Amino acid sequence: MKYYSTNGKAPxxxxxxxxxxxxxxxxxxxxxxxxxxxxxxxxxxxxxxxFKEIACTVADGLFGEDVPAKxxxxxxxxxxxxxxxxxxxxxxxxxxxLFHGPTLAFKDVGARFMARLLSHFTRTSRDRRTIHVLVxxxxxxxxxxxxxxxxxxxxxxxxxxxxxxVSSIQESQFTTLGKNITALxxxxxxxxxxxxxxxxxxxxxxxxLRLTSANSINVARLLPQSFxxxxxxxxxxxxxxxxxxxxxxxSGNFGNLCAALxxxxxxxxxxxxxxxxxxxxxxxxxxxxxxxxxxxxxxxLANAMDVGDPSNFxxxxxxxxxxxxxxxxxxxxxTSDDLQIRSAIADCKRQYGYLLDPHGACAYRAVYHxxxxxxxxxICETAHPAKFKDTVEDAAGVPVTVPERLxxxxxxxxxxxPMGRDYASFKNYLSKLK
Numbered sequence: 544m545k546y547y548s549t550n551g552k553a554p555x556x557x558x559x560x561x562x563x564x565x566x567x568x569x570x571x572x573x574x575x576x577x578x579x580x581x582x583x584x585x586x587x588x589x590x591x592x593x594f595k596e597i598a599c600t601v602a603d604g605l606f607g608e609d610v611p612a613k614x615x616x617x618x619x620x621x622x623x624x625x626x627x628x629x630x631x632x633x634x635x636x637x638x639x640x641l642f643h644g645p646t647l648a649f650k651d652v653g654a655r656f657m658a659r660l661l662s663h664f665t666r667t668s669r670d671r672r673t674i675h676v677l678v679x680x681x682x683x684x685x686x687x688x689x690x691x692x693x694x695x696x697x698x699x700x701x702x703x704x705x706x707x708x709v710s711s712i713q714e715s716q717f718t719t720l721g722k723n724i725t726a727l728x729x730x731x732x733x734x735x736x737x738x739x740x741x742x743x744x745x746x747x748x749x750x751x752l753r754l755t756s757a758n759s760i761n762v763a764r765l766l767p768q769s770f771x772x773x774x775x776x777x778x779x780x781x782x783x784x785x786x787x788x789x790x791x792x793x794s795g796n797f798g799n800l801c802a803a804l805x806x807x808x809x810x811x812x813x814x815x816x817x818x819x820x821x822x823x824x825x826x827x828x829x830x831x832x833x834x835x836x837x838x839x840x841x842x843x844l845a846n847a848m849d850v851g852d853p854s855n856f857x858x859x860x861x862x863x864x865x866x867x868x869x870x871x872x873x874x875x876x877x878t879s880d881d882l883q884i885r886s887a888i889a890d891c892k893r894q895y896g897y898l899l900d901p902h903g904a905c906a907y908r909a910v911y912h913x914x915x916x917x918x919x920x921x922i923c924e925t926a927h928p929a930k931f932k933d934t935v936e937d938a939a940g941v942p943v944t945v946p947e948r949l950x951x952x953x954x955x956x957x958x959x960x961p962m963g964r965d966y967a968s969f970k971n972y973l974s975k976l977k
Contacts (some may be wrong), residue, residue, distance in 0.1 A: 719952055
């Protein structure tokens with residue numbers, strides 16, 4: 544499989560190059576040259592398959608031309624050491640719980656897969672230089688990537704996060720690890736962190752370094768997230784609720800929604816998609832007007848969605864041939880401010896007994912009054928409510944138990960490197976690496 548750049552000015556790349564580089568030479572995002580369509584028989588019997596069996600079939604379609612089947616299936620099975628269950632919230636709304644992995648966030652799937660795939664390529668490559676993974680995070684990406692790559696030989700991870708704009712629990716998950724993980728506390732926003740990473744990739748003075756990204760700009764982080772949408776469909780099919788399935792994704796950098804849309808291109812029978820935004824509603828405004836107008840992000844309770852210029856917008860419009868009307872026919876949107884997020888958490892807990900995290904609350908609001916007769920919705924619960932303990936307890940009026948895995952992180956000693964938002968400071972840091 545070859546990968547092309549969304550900017551159209553870079554040469555085609557192999558999977559290995561796309562994964563190791565992260566970003567194309569022309570600053571575009573890599574996209575698979577073609578998206579394989581899975582056979583109808585797979586979907587006819589998908590409800591009889593396990594999560595790992597489903598994911599191996601999907602992985603064969605996406606990566607099978609480039610990674611030997613035995614190795615690929617090992618990577619998939621090691622990645623999915625936990626389940627992503629569908630849990631009833633209301634009679635027509637079900638939560639796809641993506642927080643049962645090591646860091647209790649949906650990004651564990653993509654991060655664990657990428658770490659193992661990158662390790663595969665480093666073992667088979669003649670280039671023995673250390674790989675430096677640069678990752679910008681607004682919360683959960685940093686912890687998932689840091690823990691996914693912790694101790695991986697030949698790889699160092701540098702996590703850039705906006706100082707004071709992630710929850711203390713999230714911060715503890717990537718600042719207490721040590722070993723091959725370094726946290727950089729940037730005096731700015733997530734968009735500033737993301738800009739620093741992108742500028743580093745394009746800097747000819749840093750070509751001596753082997754740099755890559757573990758954000759959803761990297762295809763090895765993005766594509767595996769499609770696995771759990773197939774698994775969700777299988778679970779809904781067992782319940783007899785898959786005929787008119789709506790998938791609602793809380794969206795920040797839009798990698799998760801993009802993965803769902805790619806699953807649809809592979810044949811997944813989803814009726815329509817809903818992109819749930821917080822107050823950073825650049826994509827929602829695009830759906831209303833056809834004009835994409837990025838702007839600086841603002842902090843909200845759903846901090847992982849605090850993105851003002853989502854990278855994966857380029858991939859999503861590419862999937863629809865840059866045709867706004869075609870895109871809008873399949874994707875609708877919604878937006879929630881902080882007050883509405885709090886209300887959704889409180890109302891859902893009071894009426895149905897289900898405890899949402901702030902991001903899942905945006906998705907819940909987006910579909911609660913917007914389902915047609917016969918439709919059933921799967922909303923992504925992207926993080927454990929305990930990661931936002933104060934917010935959730937205040938909104939729901941009930942105590943939130945912190946899992947032992949999170950407590951262990953919180954007991955660790957936080958260490959981070961202060962970093963300005965200017966590129967010169969970051970370049971100086973990188974220039975000292977080997």
